[in-house]
Amino acid sequence: MVSKDIFKSVVQVIGNTPMVELSRITANLEGTIYAKLEYLNPGFSKKDRIGLEIINEAEKDGLLTPGQTVVELTSGNTGTGLAIVCGVKGYKFVAVMSKGNSLERARMMKALGAEVVLVDQAPGSPIGQVSGEDLQKVEEVAQQITKERNAFRADQFNHIGNVHAHEFRTGEEMWEQADGNIDVFLDFAGSGGTFAGCAKALKKHNENIRCYLVEPDSASFYTSKAISNPNHKIQGGGYQMNLPLLDKKLITETILITDEEATQTARELAKKEGIFAGFSSGANIAAALKLLQTTEKGAKIVLTINDSGLKYLSTDLF
Numbered sequence: 001m002v003s004k005d006i007f008k009s010v011v012q013v014i015g016n017t018p019m020v021e022l023s024r025i026t027a028n029l030e031g032t033i034y035a036k037l038e039y040l041n042p043g044f045s046k047k048d049r050i051g052l053e054i055i056n057e058a059e060k061d062g063l064l065t066p067g068q069t070v071v072e073l074t075s076g077n078t079g080t081g082l083a084i085v086c087g088v089k090g091y092k093f094v095a096v097m098s099k100g101n102s103l104e105r106a107r108m109m110k111a112l113g114a115e116v117v118l119v120d121q122a123p124g125s126p127i128g129q130v131s132g133e134d135l136q137k138v139e140e141v142a143q144q145i146t147k148e149r150n151a152f153r154a155d156q157f158n159h160i161g162n163v164h165a166h167e168f169r170t171g172e173e174m175w176e177q178a179d180g181n182i183d184v185f186l187d188f189a190g191s192g193g194t195f196a197g198c199a200k201a202l203k204k205h206n207e208n209i210r211c212y213l214v215e216p217d218s219a220s221f222y223t224s225k226a227i228s229n230p231n232h233k234i235q236g237g238g239y240q241m242n243l244p245l246l247d248k249k250l251i252t253e254t255i256l257i258t259d260e261e262a263t264q265t266a267r268e269l270a271k272k273e274g275i276f277a278g279f280s281s282g283a284n285i286a287a288a289l290k291l292l293q294t295t296e297k298g299a300k301i302v303l304t305i306n307d308s309g310l311k312y313l314s315t316d317l318f
Helices: 047-060 077-089 103-111 132-148 161-177 193-205 259-273 279-293
Strands: 019-021 032-037 069-073 092-098 115-119 184-188 210-216 253-257 300-305
Touching (some): 032 161, 047 077, 069 132, 077 092, 077 103, 092 103, 103 115, 115 132, 161 193, 193 210, 193 300, 253 279, 279 300
Parallel strands (some): 069 092, 184 300
Antiparallel strands (some): 019 032
C-alpha cells in the first residue's frame, strides 16, 4: 500500500527502513538473516539517523543555537547525514574527512551544501585504507576548526545521541519487524553507536539475545589478536581504538572478518540478493554467515545494511 503522507521535509523520512530476509545467500544453511536496509535513508546510510538525533538533542539542550556552525569528523556517512539535516534546518556544516576515504562521499557532502575539509593521511597510508593514525589527524583538524569558529561539535564518537538514535528507533524497529523472533544481533565496529543502541533496545525485550561485534581481522581492538595491518579496506570503522559509547558488557563475542571476506560477501550480496552495499555491510553479512555455519546454527540473526555501494565506485569493491 502506498503511503498517503506528504512530509514537510526529507528529515521526516529518515528511519523506518524496511527489513528483508536474505534467503538466497543463506541457501543450504540452517538459520535466517534479517537485513535492515539502512541504505534506503535519504543520505544512503544508517548515519542519517544519528545526524538527526544529535542535532535535535543539541537544540533541545541549548548546545546548538540558530546561526551557529556544526563541525564533525567523518568518514563520509555521518557527514552526509549531518549535511542533510543542517541544510534543512539552516545550519552551516563543515565536514572534516581523511583523504583516504572514497571520493564519492566528499562530493556528495559538497552537493548537499557542506564545506568539506580533506586531511592528508599519515605517511605510508594507502588511499582507501584509513587507519587510527589517519583518524587522529582528522580529529586534530576538527578540534581546531571547532575552536576557531565557535562551532558545535557533533562528536559522533562521544555524543549519546548516537546511541539514542538506535536504542529508541532502529532497535525497536528491528524488534517489531521481526515480531520478536530474534536470537542474534551483530554490527561492525564503527563509532559503536549502532551496536550499543540496538543491543540495548533488543535486550530490553529479551536479555538472552546474543550480540556480536564485528571487527577487521587485521586490526582488532576488542580481541587479544595483534594488529597486523591497521590500513584495512573496511571504511568507516576498525580504527583500533576504544569506543566510549560501546559498553563491553553488551558484547557476547567479537567476530573477525578479513578484507577479502567483506569484499567477496558484498559482491555476492549484490548478485544474489540485489542489495548494493559497501564494505562494512559485506563484513556484517560475512560474520552472520560464519555464525550460521558454526556456533549459531538455526539462529535468527538481525543486522543492518549500513550504506550504499554507490559510495565505493572509486574503490576496488566492485
